Amino acid sequence: MSETAEIGARVREAREERGMSQQELADEAGISQSFVSRLESGARFLSERGLLETLASALGRSAAELTGRPDPIPGALVLSPLSAALSAATWDEVPDVPARPVDELARLAAEANRASADARYVVAGGSLGALLVELHVQAVAGPARDRRAALAALCEACIVAVGIARSLGDYPVALVAGERARAAAARLEDPVRAGFASMSTAIVQARIVDRPAALATATTALAALDRADPDADNPAEAEAAGMLHLALAQVHAKARDRDTAFAHLAEAAALASRTGERRTLCYDFGPANTVAWDLSAHAELGLGPQRAEQVVRRRGYRAGLVSLDRCGALEFDLCRCFAQDPEGSRDDRALDHLNRAYLAAPERVGADPLFGPLVEGLERRGRHQDDELLDALKTRVP
Numbered sequence: 001m002s003e004t005a006e007i008g009a010r011v012r013e014a015r016e017e018r019g020m021s022q023q024e025l026a027d028e029a030g031i032s033q034s035f036v037s038r039l040e041s042g043a044r045f046l047s048e049r050g051l052l053e054t055l056a057s058a059l060g061r062s063a064a065e066l067t068g069r070p071d072p073i074p075g076a077l078v079l080s081p082l083s084a085a086l087s088a089a090t091w092d093e094v095p096d097v098p099a100r101p102v103d104e105l106a107r108l109a110a111e112a113n114r115a116s117a118d119a120r121y122v123v124a125g126g127s128l129g130a131l132l133v134e135l136h137v138q139a140v141a142g143p144a145r146d147r148r149a150a151l152a153a154l155c156e157a158c159i160v161a162v163g164i165a166r167s168l169g170d171y172p173v174a175l176v177a178g179e180r181a182r183a184a185a186a187r188l189e190d191p192v193r194a195g196f197a198s199m200s201t202a203i204v205q206a207r208i209v210d211r212p213a214a215l216a217t218a219t220t221a222l223a224a225l226d227r228a229d230p231d232a233d234n235p236a237e238a239e240a241a242g243m244l245h246l247a248l249a250q251v252h253a254k255a256r257d258r259d260t261a262f263a264h265l266a267e268a269a270a271l272a273s274r275t276g277e278r279r280t281l282c283y284d285f286g287p288a289n290t291v292a293w294d295l296s297a298h299a300e301l302g303l304g305p306q307r308a309e310q311v312v313r314r315r316g317y318r319a320g321l322v323s324l325d326r327c328g329a330l331e332f333d334l335c336r337c338f339a340q341d342p343e344g345s346r347d348d349r350a351l352d353h354l355n356r357a358y359l360a361a362p363e364r365v366g367a368d369p370l371f372g373p374l375v376e377g378l379e380r381r382g383r384h385q386d387d388e389l390l391d392a393l394k395t396r397v398p
Helices: 003-017 023-028 034-039 051-057 063-067 073-088 102-117 121-125 128-141 144-167 171-187 191-207 213-224 236-254 258-275 285-302 304-313 324-339 347-360 362-367 373-382 387-396
Strands: none
Touching: 003 023, 003 034, 003 063, 023 051, 023 144, 034 102, 051 063, 051 073, 051 191, 051 213, 051 236, 051 285, 063 073, 073 121, 073 128, 073 144, 102 121, 102 128, 102 144, 102 236, 121 128, 121 144, 144 171, 144 191, 144 362, 171 191, 191 213, 191 236, 213 236, 236 258, 236 285, 236 324, 258 285, 258 324, 285 324, 285 347, 304 324, 324 347, 324 362, 347 373, 347 387, 362 373
């Protein structure tokens, strides 16, 4: 049985276990009954992440359960220590362990952030658990003069944990880390860090289809940045506001609210045109990343092919993206967009961009629940010419 057919079979099995008709599932997910029928029969493969998440939520399953993707190797190496660290250290109680100096811990948090931004999760997470515990110790029980610096570094380390756990599919850990990052920012009374932490948290909330929570998280943080000046010498507030607009655009795109999604994209683009390319806390806000998020929103809305053509028409379309995570995400979304061509006339281009995505960020792309379905769906449609590239991609599917 092909992977597309297997996904359809899993959807049908989960639907029947819940006693739902195809129409009831369609109503719950906001799609047509005919779409559900085509999906269950294996005639339609998924390129929209939000739709996969919505179906999984409606069926009481995870996206990984529907696609049949096993946990990636990095997950076993990285996620358990992060979960243990976040459980062991809280604002009310920290372990009785020695903690390194705050300046050393802050340097290590920044190094982990840069590694995570390049989608090197094993490297970024290798000592992150110990780092989280020691920063909690310094922030809660360390010398008073060091506590603000410890809180700032703890916020960054938690943001790193959010990104790793989200990318590897452990949303409970990502949510705990996100709330811890937001709490650290609140203790600092720092709207910039709160904005970035809230943006990362909202994306995770959207992944588990808690869109009301995602909207509340992002809009509350955005309201605290209402005086952000993109022309300031340090436009960090505008960067955080811009990233929140991009997160809100993604949430609305997944809900098929095109007008609101595009309105937030326009706000982000306006800010980016004035801040230029920036890298506060490795969020890479600027014109290039705004284009990448715009493309992702078009993919969620099913408007991918034409927008992808516009993106790749630009010479050096990846030039403004610094981190390999963002490069990989852009290439992955180009694949998703080209794969949406109903005639399959862009399937070789979709394969090419999927390969580029994997080469840029193998840990991120290999863990994505859409990776396998895209490879199999493109093979099943049979409109591609490059069998060698397809075979190479098939060997990379976990």
